[in-house]
Amino acid sequence: MEFQITIAGEAGQGIAKSAEIVSKDFVSRGFYVFNYRDYGSLIRGGENFNVLRISDEPVYSNDWTNDFAILFGKFSSHHLNKMKQNGISIGTLEGVQAKMNPSLIIKEIGANKIVENAVLLGALYKAMGQPIEALIKQMETYGKHTKVNQIAAQKGYDTYNGEVNEIRFNVRKGNRYYVSGSNAISQGAIASGMDLYIAYPMTPATPVLHILARVKDDVRAIQLENEIGVISAGLGASFAGANVMVGTSGGGFALMNEALSLQGISEIPIVTYMCMRPGPATGIPTYTGQGDMQFVLNSGHGEYSKVVIAPGDPKEAFERTAEAFYLANKYRVLSVLLTDKHLAESDYTFDSSPTFRVKPTRNLVNQSKDYLSYKITEDGNSPRAVPGKGIARATSYEHDEMGYTVEESEKIKIMVEKRLRKAKTLEDAVKKLEPITVYGKGKRLVISWGSTKGAIVDAIKLLEDTRFLQISYLKPFPSEEVKKEIEESLDVAIIENSATGQIAALIRENTGLEIKKKILKYDGRPFGYLELADKIKEMFK
Amino acid sequence: MINLNTSEQNTWCPGCHNFVILSCAKKAVSELINEGHAKHEDFVTVTGIGCHAKLYDYINTSGFYGLHGRAIPTANGITLGNPKLKVMTFAGDGDVYAEGISHFINAARVNPNYALFVNNNKIFALTTGQVTPTSEKGFPGRSTPKGNPFTPMNPVSLALEAGASFVAREYSLDVKNLTETMKAAIKHKGFAYVDIIQPCITFHNFTEYVKDKMYRLNGPFEYKKAMEKAKEWDYSDSADAKIPVGIFYEEERPTLSDLFDNKNWSEAYPERKINSALWERFKV
Numbered sequence: 001m002e003f004q005i006t007i008a009g010e011a012g013q014g015i016a017k018s019a020e021i022v023s024k025d026f027v028s029r030g031f032y033v034f035n036y037r038d039y040g041s042l043i044r045g046g047e048n049f050n051v052l053r054i055s056d057e058p059v060y061s062n063d064w065t066n067d068f069a070i071l072f073g074k075f076s077s078h079h080l081n082k083m084k085q086n087g088i089s090i091g092t093l094e095g096v097q098a099k100m101n102p103s104l105i106i107k108e109i110g111a112n113k114i115v116e117n118a119v120l121l122g123a124l125y126k127a128m129g130q131p132i133e134a135l136i137k138q139m140e141t142y143g144k145h146t147k148v149n150q151i152a153a154q155k156g157y158d159t160y161n162g163e164v165n166e167i168r169f170n171v172r173k174g175n176r177y178y179v180s181g182s183n184a185i186s187q188g189a190i191a192s193g194m195d196l197y198i199a200y201p202m203t204p205a206t207p208v209l210h211i212l213a214r215v216k217d218d219v220r221a222i223q224l225e226n227e228i229g230v231i232s233a234g235l236g237a238s239f240a241g242a243n244v245m246v247g248t249s250g251g252g253f254a255l256m257n258e259a260l261s262l263q264g265i266s267e268i269p270i271v272t273y274m275c276m277r278p279g280p281a282t283g284i285p286t287y288t289g290q291g292d293m294q295f296v297l298n299s300g301h302g303e304y305s306k307v308v309i310a311p312g313d314p315k316e317a318f319e320r321t322a323e324a325f326y327l328a329n330k331y332r333v334l335s336v337l338l339t340d341k342h343l344a345e346s347d348y349t350f351d352s353s354p355t356f357r358v359k360p361t362r363n364l365v366n367q368s369k370d371y372l373s374y375k376i377t378e379d380g381n382s383p384r385a386v387p388g389k390g391i392a393r394a395t396s397y398e399h400d401e402m403g404y405t406v407e408e409s410e411k412i413k414i415m416v417e418k419r420l421r422k423a424k425t426l427e428d429a430v431k432k433l434e435p436i437t438v439y440g441k442g443k444r445l446v447i448s449w450g451s452t453k454g455a456i457v458d459a460i461k462l463l464e465d466t467r468f469l470q471i472s473y474l475k476p477f478p479s480e481e482v483k484k485e486i487e488e489s490l491d492v493a494i495i496e497n498s499a500t501g502q503i504a505a506l507i508r509e510n511t512g513l514e515i516k517k518k519i520l521k522y523d524g525r526p527f528g529y530l531e532l533a534d535k536i537k538e539m540f541k
Numbered sequence: 542m543i544n545l546n547t548s549e550q551n552t553w554c555p556g557c558h559n560f561v562i563l564s565c566a567k568k569a570v571s572e573l574i575n576e577g578h579a580k581h582e583d584f585v586t587v588t589g590i591g592c593h594a595k596l597y598d599y600i601n602t603s604g605f606y607g608l609h610g611r612a613i614p615t616a617n618g619i620t621l622g623n624p625k626l627k628v629m630t631f632a633g634d635g636d637v638y639a640e641g642i643s644h645f646i647n648a649a650r651v652n653p654n655y656a657l658f659v660n661n662n663k664i665f666a667l668t669t670g671q672v673t674p675t676s677e678k679g680f681p682g683r684s685t686p687k688g689n690p691f692t693p694m695n696p697v698s699l700a701l702e703a704g705a706s707f708v709a710r711e712y713s714l715d716v717k718n719l720t721e722t723m724k725a726a727i728k729h730k731g732f733a734y735v736d737i738i739q740p741c742i743t744f745h746n747f748t749e750y751v752k753d754k755m756y757r758l759n760g761p762f763e764y765k766k767a768m769e770k771a772k773e774w775d776y777s778d779s780a781d782a783k784i785p786v787g788i789f790y791e792e793e794r795p796t797l798s799d800l801f802d803n804k805n806w807s808e809a810y811p812e813r814k815i816n817s818a819l820w821e822r823f824k825v
């Protein structure tokens with residue numbers, strides 16, 4: 001049993017907050033809510049809307065037709081033809097089923113314009129046959145505006161005289177966690193022992209900067225002059241001993257590239273949170289896409305190893321953030337946490353807590369007199385030490401074990417080969433971290449990575465004979481595991497929020513297998529689960 | 542006595558002023574150690590890329606041989622990671638005034654606690670002789686055979702304008718004063734900037750020009766006077782220039798690390814379990 005609500009209005013009308021209130025109310029009563037946020041790159045004027053899919057079973061995505069809608073302000077008329085057969089639309093627009101006049105109602109109670117949305121929320125609760133007390137209780141989070149919002153909501157509830165479509169179902173009790181990707185990455189980083197988060201604002205990575213700047217934990221969030229300054233300072237701080245994450249989106253990541261390459265040769269641990277929006281260039285700042293995958297995999301000039309991890313939902317983001325820090329510190333590499341706007345800014349509901357495959361480590365050794373910053377070892381991994389206790393060196397030039405510059409052919413080869421051996425060591429380490437996950441059963445296989453997980457998991461429940469292979473480690477790539485899954489399938493397609501289907505190229509590069517079938521979406525919007533189920537059916541026809 | 546020498550083969554041109562700057566740096570470090578100001582293991586030499594930057598290979602301290610133009614943000618990070626470290630940053634005029642100028646202006650503003658020495662030879666030396674932002678107009682660099690079309694910037698007045706808390710200029714061959722000013726810069730709490738006038742004997746030898754024009758300041762001065770003094774020389778090759786050297790300005794104010802509580806993260810390091818309790822923050 002499930003239903004979907006869209007809450008749409010103008011930027012600045014409190015749409016996101018309204019959605020949060022409704023979501024948290026349902027989650028607190030044991031429901032599962034998925035909250036999709038759609039907003040433009042603007043502060044005022046223009047449309048914002050949230051889509052809430054609410055169910056008694058876990059749900060990880062939405063679709064595009066609604067059982068209920070609050071349509072508020074002049075931009076939301078396009079939702080009118082996205083109502084289900086018996087759907088109820090409420091609002092100020094011409095053409096809605098239940099037209100309301102919240103401005104009149106707030107005048108009656110002597111309130112300010114900003115509580116108009118509370119009136120409509122009250123009306124929505126009446127239309128859904130839901131207890132107004134639940135909404136009023138949830139409004140306690142409004143702080144000093146609580147009372148007036150509560151009065152407005154009650155008034156909206158009492159005034160509503162449209163149709164009622166009572167939602168009645170029993171939900172299982174138990175723990176519920178309601179979390180966005182940005183929140184999960186932030187708390188996951190703190191949980192993993194991060195000290196410093198350094199960033200320059202860039203949507204959709206910015207919420208992590210905001211969240212970490214506010215927390216009271218023993219971490220510091222620092223904004224510096226530009227992304228080159230950010231990554232350089234990140235490497236400096238990590239060299240000095242701090243546990244560092246930097247964060248950005250595609251444009252900022254492009255600026256960071258030279259220093260990412262410096263990471264490769266200096267072998268200073270660092271985690272980079274890379275949250276994609278569609279490109280090229282400024283692209284579509286507040287929308288979603290996965291088109292930077294190959295760019296991230298191939299970032300930084302020169303030949304060296306890195307780790308690229310793509311969590312599929314906030315819970316995974318929490319778990320995988322721990323792995324990103326672990327691998328970076330343990331193997332002195334760059335770990336990229338590759339996410340996108342859809343994962344970062346959507347809220348998901350879970351009923352269990354994360355499980356961890358690693359323990360955090362800073363991996364520092366006590367320096368003896370003969371400590372070598374780039375000791376030649378069998379597995380290519382040199383012990384890590386920091387300045388302040390002895391001599392530690394880091395360098396952008398090719399170097400010997402001490403970290404002194406070399407140009408002689410033999411010495412160059414020794415160090416290049418040391419770094420090459422690390423690639424194999426990393427591959428072995430990642431094998432132990434469940435780099436792939438298979439969902440469902442069937443002879444037909446869809447393959448994807450990152451935030452498409454939600455819609456795919458929800459879609460294959462509606463399909464026969466179809467299973468889903470999620471790839472969580474893009475680098476090192478789990479070649480054997482992926483190859484085996486493909487070879488055991490009768491029909492295979494990849495799914496990606498991009499125009500070219502880059503995962504297909506990556507699979508071919510690593511397994512030699514070519515997948516021709518591609519289900520792609522590149523309009524800045526995520527897949528809806530019904531939309532996707534139809535596309536998969538069509539593809540495997 | 543701590544040995545600050547390394548056994549790396551030196552590849553500076555014979556007679557290069559970088560030899561003098563290196564020996565002043567070693568002298569400054571060893572005197573600061575002897576005076577009890579810091580321990581050998583506290584020093585970190587950060588460099589950009591250029592001839593000057595080879596200093597990383599020739600001084601036995603911890604070090605970070607960074608990227609061209611990025612010595613400043615790298616040093617910012619080192620002081621954020623461990624505010625106790627004594628960071629000496631050596632960069633070139635190409636590094637700081639061309640490639641990394643935004644870092645210079647912002648560092649002056651946010652006041653990270655380290656010394657920045659700019660080996661200013663008014664040339665890209667390692668790339669064999671192109672003009673930099675401090676090259677004088679008309680100078681025939683290899684990319685400007687008809688003469689540099691642009692007038693130079695004045696990095697000293699720029700540093701003052703941007704809010705640097707310690708601003709000085711020294712000459713590469715004045716061993717005594719360069720060493721003293723280096724020590725003062727390292728001791729200064731905040732962003733200590735020293736422009737080292739360093740003729741390049743191979744690509745831009747302006748030794749004769751500067752030699753008789755320099756005079757010693759009896760600074761530091763209050764801000765307005767410091768700015769007046771900073772503007773006395775515009776880095777051009779005008780015949781009647783007077784070039785003040787010494788400390789222009791010094792003030793004390795909170796550093797970048799002060800503003801983030803001076804945590805020494807390298808010591809916050811017991812191995813610990815992942816704090817999975819933080820997930821409970823999302824419980825509804």
Ligand SMILES: Cc1ncc(C[n+]2csc(CCOP(=O)(O)OP(=O)(O)O)c2C)c(N)n1
Nearest residue numbers: 590591592593609633634635636665666667
């Ligand atoms: C990003 C980047 N661009 C260009 C270069 C090439 N490069 C190496 S040294 C240098 C100029 C160095 O000039 P300066 O900083 O004044 O140092 P000097 O050699 O004069 O001491 C340049 C442009 C580089 N290493 N990196």
Ligand SMILES: [Mg+2]
Nearest residue numbers: 633634662664
């Ligand atoms: Mg130079």
